[in-house]
Amino acid sequence: MEARVYSVVVLVFAEKGWAGFTLDEVARRSGVGKASVYLRWRDKRELLLAAMRDRLEPFQGWTHTGDLREDLKAMARYVFGMYWGWAGLAIMRLWLDARTYPDLFADLRDFYLFGSVRTVEAMIAAAVDRGELPEGTAPALVLGTMFGVATVQVSVAPPGQGEDLTARTEEYVDRLVDMVLTGLRGGHQPR
Amino acid sequence: MEARVYSVVVLVFAEKGWAGFTLDEVARRSGVGKASVYLRWRDKRELLLAAMRDRLEPFQGWTHTGDLREDLKAMARYVFGMYWGWAGLAIMRLWLDARTYPDLFADLRDFYLFGSVRTVEAMIAAAVDRGELPEGTAPALVLGTMFGVATVQVSVAPPGQGEDLTARTEEYVDRLVDMVLTGLRGGHQPR
Structure with missing residues (x-):
């Protein structure tokens, strides 16, 4: 029950x-x-x-592949998968309701937020250690871009296009990760 | 009244x-x-x-500065300003409710969505014409990143930090626009 x-x-x-x-x-x-x-x-x-x-865990899909592109692709797949279903809707409702009713929902919001933040911080720190990213890369920007693009994509998708979007996930994942990686690296040359 | x-x-x-x-x-x-x-x-x-x-217009803040960085900064200022107040909250509620109640809100969602999409398409097309961006740059990625990062930033901001965020808008704007520009250009050399 x-x-x-x-x-x-x-x-x-x-x-x-x-x-x-x-x-x-x-x-x-x-x-x-x-x-x-x-x-x-x-x-x-x-x-x-x-x-x-x-029913819903914070993002912990960091796969430790040892390669930032693959880590980001795993993250992008998770994010798109989540936001195209009820799970992402529930999380977005939570963000908004935590602004309207902070006393009721601040703890739950922090549970999801900090869970994801810790994962992404570790992902970025490891990539900096490997020389894949410049020192000082902001995890918040990675988190914002990955979750942000997915939320917008999903929020504005016409009803009934969920299946089409699901079929094209890999295309979205590649495009998003390409842009984020290039943007984060700037002129930085991977070691 | x-x-x-x-x-x-x-x-x-x-x-x-x-x-x-x-x-x-x-x-x-x-x-x-x-x-x-x-x-x-x-x-x-x-x-x-x-x-x-x-009370709420679609994004039309394209300033035609003739410089993509300045256009994007104007857009980022608009987006952050909107999402740190009730206007952004109302728009985010609309995206979610248009998924739950498409019959009621599809028209209103399209009004805001396509208004913003047209603005960004024109901005990107002009930048491609000027040689600032490679052919085939996806406006959806620009829109998703700019609105997405702002929504996430705002959604996860602890209550009461609105003023602090407002004071630091230019810092957020610069960081976001740097990343988006570098990411979109990839290896492309501006003419």
């Missing part, structure tokens, strides 16, 4: 955000009685937090 | 999205009676559409 409820919770939140998130809809769509939901979780915030942490 | 209602409408939508958007809250926060609101606008969708178009 818990798994079914959690999946519906994240889906409803992805579709509507916090202001439209109701236990009534969760109970109806999961087929679990409202009384059971109220018995098990104290309130809708606690339920949402538990469901998000259960 | 119209101006006051429109401002509140966009603010409430920015904070809560469509699922949490109610005429009750608009009436209360604008100090305009509900009866008057219902008399003037047929329903809440019509009111939201009118308010968004009245």
